[in-house]
Amino acid sequence: MNTNISRGRLNAKKIAPPGLSLLALILLSLLPIFVTDYTIIKINSIISFVIIAVSWSIFSGPTGYISLSTAAFYGLGMYASAILGNHLPLPLVMVISGIASFIIALIIGVITLRLRGVYFTIFTFGLVELLRNLILWLEIKFSGTRGRFVPSVDFQQVFYCILGTLAIILLISYLIKRSRFGLALIGIGESEDAAAHIGINTTLVKVLGFSISSFAVGAVGAAMATRTNYIDPGIAFNMLMSFMPVLMAIFGGMSTIPGPIIGAAVFAYLEELLITKVPEYFMIIFGAIMIIAILFLPNGLTGIAGKLFKRRKGAGKNANT
């Protein structure tokens, strides 16, 4: 990609250097040697949130189309795992589930992406509820049951699958951010009309963006279903799953790649910490922390990092003159 683009203002925000991420991934993959099993399980769950938050912000970050459909693809992934898990190895189930999510998102995208703003948001939200109720109804009416067991998979295998997905989604996210496609997504977010009139096929870009951001969610859903052992429509299509990535991305700061990563990691860790240390007051403290964090870090966690950085640079400049 031409330097003129990456030198510009938008890309000036530090993109996580791929080398550093690679190192982090390698360290993570060596983790099982050093830490306890439960730590792996915990990190596994945190990483799954990171993947979801990063996926979400691939599309919703630049375009401003706030999607609440994460739970739909996550749930589909869980069902894929419950249905296929007995016959196929987990990585394959994840790939199938990811591709299925991609295709379904493609179809949904074609139908919905002419909606704008909150209308799109609510539509995607409705999608989750629709799927939940539809599957519930189908299960009751036709299979006469409601839940399903998910074939269990060794947690280390799940961990490496999740880690692999993380690597893939980070790579995709990084590539998109640097590509013409990523620029088109930003353009759509800034002014969709203008974007269309300078030759950007907005429908195609949006639909593709939406589908790419759904792919990994489906895969993660399939992997994480093996951690819950048992699912039913209420468990698989859980609204909170749709809200989480939004909260995490805003919490971390939306416009950069590290934002959602940090947001998701801090958020998930904090929750785990509170839930085990102060289960009785967890909700109150968690809510209060959220409010305080937003009030004092309105640009998310990475926002303060950016501000500190700028201030130091500014101070340096002043000192020179």
Next chain:
Amino acid sequence: MPILEIENLNCFYGNVQVLWDVSLKVEKSEIVALLGANGAGKSTLLNTIVGLVPPKSGSIRFMGEDIVNLSGSEIIERGISYLPEGGRLFPDMTIRENLELGAYPMKYWKSRKATLDMVFDMFPILKERQKQLARTLSGGEKQMLAMGRGLMSNPSLCLLDELSYGLSPLMASEVFDIVKKLREQGITVLLVEQNVRQTLEIADRAYVLENGRICLEGECCELIENDFIKTAYMGM
């Protein structure tokens, strides 16, 4: 005593200074025009007068009293009404409701019926269409409504920003007629316009703002012959 007197006003957006030592006076029952290139700071000056942009330094006196630290609604209550660029009507409210909101401060709300009649007298077409939603009006009607709304607070001074913006020539001349009508009603007008010729024809005096500084002022009948104005603002 001038109705509006501004002295050495300096304004900033963040760290960028937009107005530099601006001083101007408006006498009662005058039409004063404010001319200047795009981005010269004309709208900023009006915004500062009505308290939307706080000045860094300088004074703004209205009828002899300093109004720099007053809130927007207090300034309106003192008798200044502001017609922002583009009219800024409430599109999903009727003509009548838009007008009523012009008299929002309690002081005027009580007498809104009487003022309404006065405005309807001035713009009979608004009276006919009281119930029509603002969004469905034509460009010229919108400007009339915006002016009518500005008059609802019985102002002694009207600040008008780019009245003829985007209007057809026919509409534009209608709007200039209305400004003349205001003066006949004894209302003082400070007018920002790009339509320099027509403005100079109806205004009494004018100031020229360039890059945030007043660079020229004078009677309109003189300015219209001024070479600088001719070359810089009338494209001759």
Next chain:
Amino acid sequence: MSNKILQIVLEGLIMGGIYALISMGLTMQYGVARILNVSHGEFIMVGAFITWMLTTMAGISPLLALIICMPVTFLIGYILHRTLYKKLKDLTPSAGAYEGNAMLISFGLMFIIQSVAQKIWGSSPQGYKYLTFSFKIGKTAIAVNRLFVLFVTIIISVIFYFFLNRTRMGKAIRASSQDPAAAGMMGIKINRVMAICFGIGAILAGIAGSLLSMINNINTSMGMNYTVIALIVVVLGGLGSIPGSLVGGLILGFVGSIVNRIDTSLYMVVFYVLIMVLLLVRPKGLLGR
């Protein structure tokens, strides 16, 4: 046959009316104050529990309790806006960022309110009996408490309509929702108006909660369901459109009462299909522009 129709209409009106109340409340909060208040349902729950407490413990009539509920919920909403959201607004310059952050704050509020309520009132269902008798029109039994709720909903809606369309504050609210900056130029104190809107949203939620407690049992985790319904209705009707919320709520009520007769468990499925189809046909909601 006519019995069935009467039943369907009444059912639709009663639940639709409550949905409309809830949604109008959310519209006030989102339409003017730009807060997609995810904790809206928690105000419903609080209203319901205040009514329940006053009724069962203090022996007050639920109707009186409903009236007491109004200032209480208003104050909670008003103060929350004057403190939290005002502060957030001062801190977040861009409108888009404010909307996102405001939603996050309301998420935090949701957790806190729900958890505090659970500490006070527990998690089990609660209820009381109010006007649990019926009369008959033809062969149709009509429950008086539900009819009463319908009656109150209509009165509240009418009052609300007059407030918005006829009063000075009402007009200021509508103006602020259409162009807050221009409203400021009219001398409208925009921050106060927003706080009032947030408070009114809370009142409407509180009233809905009160009414729900008269016909249904309540529990401290009931809020989220209603938040979801309100969100959907608000979008269905058209963002920021009060009549839209009213129409949307009623539609939802009627769909419910019709589908209930065909296959109750299909209710939500039909409902979401309907919403999605409607949105595709009218991408800005029924009465949105």
Next chain:
Amino acid sequence: MPILNATGVSKAFGGLKAVSQVDFHVAEGEILGLIGPNGAGKSTLFNLISGAIPLDSGTIMFDGVKISGKKPDKICRLGIGRTFQTAQNFAGMSLRQNVLMGALFGKKGQSATQAAADVDEILDFVGLTELCDKQVSDIPLAYQKRLEVARALATKPRLLMLDEMMAGLNPTEVAEAMELVEKIRNSGITVIMIEHVMKAIMSICDRIIVLHHGQKIADGTPQEVSSMGTVIEVYLGQ
């Protein structure tokens, strides 16, 4: 052969016939003025040509290709650029990046290096070089409109549609803008412009079309049109 040919173009919003049964053509290399009272349907006509909104009936041919029914990005890539009445820019980006977007996406297979080179040239052409690193939201509205022109030019159009590019300019600035339009035409681009500034329209347009209530009421040289009774009555005034 005309570069653009429209026949029977109509669009209604609800009951309102914003554009009805309009036939017109644009000859290659001309500057065509589009005037008419507020709400006459001028901007709507632009929207129909550029594909921003679908038309109810009629056909529009561009350079022998039927463009009615196509999406805006296709139409842009066929060679029609436009600006909007209220400037639509990528507000969070710098001026340079805005123009770069046009250069990158406006033509198929445009290389990034080529696009970057074009950008500098175009910024210079429209006179925005000095401001090019500023963010859009920091520059005055009139410049934002000029930026739109630059971005449209970056897509390498053969036909450029300008919607009230001169509104809010003072006469001197109008004169500059007129120069720019002529420069654009001289570089081989056909121009359609909507304008209420009569002086500009009368002096640079080769031909003028007048719309009223969505219908074409006049079509001719500036002299012909400005002396027509109906045009004076509904638009120019005395």
Next chain:
Amino acid sequence: NKAGKTETTDPPSVDENVGTEDTGKDTQPAAEKESIVFGGVRSQSGVFATFDETAFGPCYRMWADKVNAEGGIYVEEYGKKLPVELIIYDDKSDMATMTRLYEKLILEDKVDFLLPPVSTAFLYATAPIADKHGYLLIGAEGGSTTLLDSIAQYPGFFSVLNFSVTQVPALVDILVENEIESAYIVYIEDLHGTEYSGASKPALEEVGIEVHGMKAIPPDIQDMTSIINDAIDSGADAFLLFAYPDQNFLAMNQAMAMGYNPDVFLVGPGGNFEFIKGVFGGAEAVEGLMSWGGWNEKSSEKAAQFAKEFLEYNKDDPKVSIDWWGHLPYYTGLEMLQQAIEKAGTLDNARVIEVLKSEKFDTVMGEVWFENQLLASECYLGNVGQWQNGIFEVIDVGENRTADPIVPKPAWPAE
């Protein structure tokens, strides 16, 4: 606050425990063992919080305090009584959180024994985890026939609550005895609802009771007018509602309001709680209402004693009220576990499982034992109950009966 719970917020004691356990729970007889740690993940917030608040929650807290008051559980291996320590986490009613936290209890906190999570679905998800790590798990809330198919896979899994397998036949007997000829069934669309409705329909039809209607309702139902109207129109003698308190209470409220009063009115879980009287303004409101479960002070002396102690223990907490279905078996499960540990003389789960499978235990329910990992059906003190004069009477046909059923049900009280 109960003593056991405060200890959960006290990490040092947990950590100490972990430290000692790390040296190898199975290999060395760790002489320093100070307490027996029971860990559980319960829904203390969210939609299922009501389970922990009213069902199993009060039981395990009371049990832990009672055991500790007596000095603890005697474990031969250590040669002394060890006090009970509880680690309870909140899963906020979320399945994924719940399963993960059980893994934390097992892998990180290395608790000695597990306490069950809330509800059937959660139990299903937990059973494989417990089994994988060799822990025993005695389920509390929940149970279902699907369980019977999979229970053998998890040899350390036990269930104490009676469910459709024993309850539906008991109900059918009562209906037959009272010459009920037709029934109208409403059920919630979930495991519980499908199971009970699925089991009831053939059972009723087999004895010649006609099923006039069978309607599924979603959990978030707001209005049951149409269902009540349909039930009225069907003219069925019995109205059977297999749902949870939320739906049950809504149906009761609407039935009262609409004057629907069939001969038999039975609701699923919810009808068996003491607090139901308060919800409808007094005992007379629920007179004649049937529900699942069934034990009361008349069932046995031990049951009476338990009820007394339970009320005494929870008298300061208005949120807790007695459950005339589950509380007795839940508490029984805990007592069985305690006695099994004492009998095994070790904290080794595998050995305790053996004891649980083979021995009989003396509990508040009398002498009880497991049969195929379920509490033997003879052990239960009742399967169907009916409110009569403010008492939840057992009306099973047979010796458990504490009062004759009142059929037809008396009218709902007038306002």
